[in-house]
Amino acid sequence: MKILTLALIGAAAWLTVGCANPERSRDLGNPAIPGPVLAQQACSMCHGVTGVATSPNFPNLAGQTEGYVVAQLTEFRSHSREDPAGFEYMWGIARRLTDTQIKDLAAYYAKQVPAHQTPEGDPARIDAGHALFTTGAPTRGIPACSSCHGDHGQGLAAFPRLAGQHSDYVVKQLRVFQRTEGRPDGPAMKAVAHGLTAEDMANAASFVQSM
Numbered sequence: 001m002k003i004l005t006l007a008l009i010g011a012a013a014w015l016t017v018g019c020a021n022p023e024r025s026r027d028l029g030n031p032a033i034p035g036p037v038l039a040q041q042a043c044s045m046c047h048g049v050t051g052v053a054t055s056p057n058f059p060n061l062a063g064q065t066e067g068y069v070v071a072q073l074t075e076f077r078s079h080s081r082e083d084p085a086g087f088e089y090m091w092g093i094a095r096r097l098t099d100t101q102i103k104d105l106a107a108y109y110a111k112q113v114p115a116h117q118t119p120e121g122d123p124a125r126i127d128a129g130h131a132l133f134t135t136g137a138p139t140r141g142i143p144a145c146s147s148c149h150g151d152h153g154q155g156l157a158a159f160p161r162l163a164g165q166h167s168d169y170v171v172k173q174l175r176v177f178q179r180t181e182g183r184p185d186g187p188a189m190k191a192v193a194h195g196l197t198a199e200d201m202a203n204a205a206s207f208v209q210s211m
């Protein structure tokens with residue numbers, strides 16, 4: 001019993017030091033904790049230390065545009081982004097972040113080396129996605145993805161980087177834009193997604209993962 005008590009006291013002391021140390025803290029409610037520390041100590045649990053997520057349920061953030069990350073974290077904080085991933089994971093995480101922490105997080109991820117995913121699926125699907133990305137489907141009024149996301153999928157200002165993103169995550173987000181009002185910040189994307197078929201989504205997602 002004495003040994004157990006000492007062990008518990010030691011664990012409590014370690015946790016206290018860890019929370020008090022601003023370079024090793026996961027305290028998302030402490031405005032003194034720098035954004036990079038939060039990225040490495042807290043956000044890394046889903047997005048990886050360098051912003052490369054191992055699970056396709058979570059987006060890769062490495063190399064993402066700063067403007068896009070700032071916009072999304074701000075919307076998570078205000079609960080204006082309502083897709084399932086938003087309210088299940090990010091509402092609570094972002095609710096007490098300061099503007100400075102959000103900007104620091106965005107800058108941290110923008111500097112990381114982008115993910116390089118293994119192409120998956122039928123090569124014909126990737127080719128079809130390439131065509132949709134570079135030229136769109138003019139006869140259906142669908143513009144090229146590259147017109148907003150960059151020729152190499154690198155992202156442009158408020159438009160996110162898509163190159164190397166998990167294909168499963170891309171499909172899920174396209175469905176959100178097409179079928180729900182969960183992402184009110186993207187009227188242009190909602191209009192585009194409305195004309196996409198399930199095959200279009202799978203093709204485009206396979207291509208951007210392979211980029």
